[in-house]
Amino acid sequence: MTDQTPAQYTGPRRILSGIQASGALHLGNYLGALKRFTELQETGAPLFVFVADMHAITVWQEPEKLAAQTREIAAAYLASGLDPAKAVIFPQSAVPAHAELAWIFNCVGRLGWLDRMTQFKEKSGKHKERSSVGLYTYPVLQAADILLYKATEVPVGEDQKQHLELTRDIAQKFNNDFGAPGYFPLPEPLIQGPATRVMSLRDGAAKMSKSDPSDLSRINLTDDADAIANKIRKAKTDMEPLPETVEGLEGRAEAKNLVAIYAALAGTTREAVLAEFAG
Ligand code: ATP
Numbered sequence: 001m002t003d004q005t006p007a008q009y010t011g012p013r014r015i016l017s018g019i020q021a022s023g024a025l026h027l028g029n030y031l032g033a034l035k036r037f038t039e040l041q042e043t044g045a046p047l048f049v050f051v052a053d054m055h056a057i058t059v060w061q062e063p064e065k066l067a068a069q070t071r072e073i074a075a076a077y078l079a080s081g082l083d084p085a086k087a088v089i090f091p092q093s094a095v096p097a098h099a100e101l102a103w104i105f106n107c108v109g110r111l112g113w114l115d116r117m118t119q120f121k122e123k124s125g126k127h128k129e130r131s132s133v134g135l136y137t138y139p140v141l142q143a144a145d146i147l148l149y150k151a152t153e154v155p156v157g158e159d160q161k162q163h164l165e166l167t168r169d170i171a172q173k174f175n176n177d178f179g180a181p182g183y184f185p186l187p188e189p190l191i192q193g194p195a196t197r198v199m200s201l202r203d204g205a206a207k208m209s210k211s212d213p214s215d216l217s218r219i220n221l222t223d224d225a226d227a228i229a230n231k232i233r234k235a236k237t238d239m240e241p242l243p244e245t246v247e248g249l250e251g252r253a254e255a256k257n258l259v260a261i262y263a264a265l266a267g268t269t270r271e272a273v274l275a276e277f278a279g
């Protein structure tokens, strides 16, 4: 490789992302990920979007359900506007090279790097010793997903930032170790838009999540209009009227979240929402 690779990555722009097949999707997934994918397919850059079914089995999944969930995520991709003529859509497990490259990366990444990953700490909770080894090396498989295609940009929500940093560390160490500085790109996370971290409707300090036991905490993509209106009406807020400025939302996490959701769905800014609804 030494002779052929340039001093830094010079390959084409390529966009890639995936969503784990671990249950029904919610508004956070839509605004943080799905909606971004459909916008990016219009840029003309090659776009790869997959269903991370191998990531899903880092925690127990009923085999029959996993197959159905994988198809449901693919259906959500199409329903949200992803066009198979513009994007390559596939299940991760259909391409064995993801697992193969993950093994090589397991030998490149360092234990100390994985020890810092906050998602493992959150998901393993009090039962670290009883977690699967896969849950621990989850971000290494994610690095393989990305670098297998030499992706340069990865649209994700805020919570995936740390996994992208690890991906860059693995790419850099591989390139250094093998004397091939331009072999893998150092991919950039694309964390953009007015709602990169949609919060729970019941608790402005927690992110909207599939794993929250309260269904009132999230808007599922499969909820109908009445259910959505009901959840918004029941959403936790505070006693104050909406302020005139975005700064006035500081310290009012629940109000801030609802304003951000409205802005994102109406295709406008938080400033414009407050100009209309302040007071
Ligand atoms: P879990 O709650 O089980 O951890 P999740 O709801 O966080 O799952 P993921 O499958 O981990 O969903 O995430 C899929 C994509 O959606 C990722 O790009 C992630 O960053 C994004 N995402 C997830 N939750 C939110 C949120 N609340 N706000 C914005 N983006 C989000």
Ligand code: LTN
Pocket (backbone or CB within 6 Å): 016, 017, 018, 019, 020, 052, 055, 141, 142, 145, 146, 154, 156, 160, 163
């Ligand atoms: N960990 C991601 C899903 C995921 C992913 C990826 C995202 C797996 N592999 C590669 C972007 C690129 C999550 O959303 N939980």
